[in-house]
Amino acid sequence: MTDVLDELHWRGLVAQTTDEAALRDALSEGPVTYYAGFDPTAQSLHVGHLVQLLNMRRVQMAGHKPLALVGGATGLIGDPRPTTERSMQSRDVVAGWVERIRAQIEPFLDFEGPYAARMVNNLDWTGEMSAIDFLRDVGKHFRVGTMISKDIVARRLRSDEGISYTEFSYQVLQGMDFRELYTRFGCTLQMGGNDQWGNLLAGVELIRKTEGVAAHALTSPLITKADGSKMGKSEGGAVWLDPELTSPYAFYQFWLNTADADVVRYLKVFTFRTRDEIAELEQAVAERPFAREAQRTLASDVTTLVHGQGATDAVIAASQALFGRGDLGSLDARTLGAAVAELPRTTAKAGDLVVDAFVGSGLVASKAAARRAIAEGGAYVNNVKVTSEEQVLEPDDLLHGRYAVLRRGKKTLAVAVAE
Incomplete structure (x- = not known):
């Protein structure tokens, strides 16, 4: 394998480093213990978190030891957002989210072998810490002038809402995490998104001041679309990793709808395809x-x-069955429901005229147009051609007792849903 830093550079995944030459030396001498943190500020990670999850996997594959931190403590506080204060969740809610996010992270890392990953929770070392200990042992190493110069803090200070002491202290907590992972596991590298640069530096500085060791920070750029807009949003909002929040069908469609201008870059960031494979796909584009x-x-x-x-x-x-290249009846209810979720729809029941379903769904403008589509052989229910304008929806047409997929021509779809 090529040097992992070279690999990350080629994939466009290096934004800032504290000292790249020193980091490169450390990685070549390895193994390096490194970490990335994920705060449970929602019940699921989203596609933006995939950047760090896959980066952690890439570095592990190069022979280094990952620590995946789920912030049971920092999740109770919340990293400052650019505009407004976060709404705090109860301890029980955050604890539940910690477990859900741990389960989402684990499949991306290898927890066996010489470079085995480890899951950690920062509540383990902050939960019993007193405020006095926190201020004496950690807070005294941070300078307020440096803290308020951090971009996100400065922006909030200039806003009408300002920033609470709680969120202002977040960078101290994250800095403490890095030092704790250094003392417990010899961790000397923290990875994160470019918007976390100030928080990463807080830990690097704390380790330098208290341990006399030069630790490293490595950030990746925030992924955007070619037009500069934020990547990871669909019309329905965030694209979640939890299949209950974003169905696998909707998840697949999100990536399938990637613009030509973005797809090669996304292949580098979000897949393990080789340089040769991506070059071939770029040529295909x-x-x-x-x-x-x-x-x-x-x-x-x-x-x-x-x-x-x-x-x-x-x-x-x-996807194939919707357009007549497969058996719609073979799809399970959940997959079929997700596949038709965004289609135009109408309500219907067994015995209703197919003509009425076509009109009600908006596939055609009138009953006359529906009859014409049938006469021309261009009307389908569940990929079966409609042969009579008097045809009705049979009970068996309602797949899983609920859905009848309507199609006009080759590509125009709608769905009739049982009341």
């Missing part, structure tokens, strides 16, 4: 953009990473 080969590879790879091969296979089968 240039020569055969209509085939969307790169997008299909991206969607398949990331969906498999997050949800497993079985979920990816089910999603692809559903």
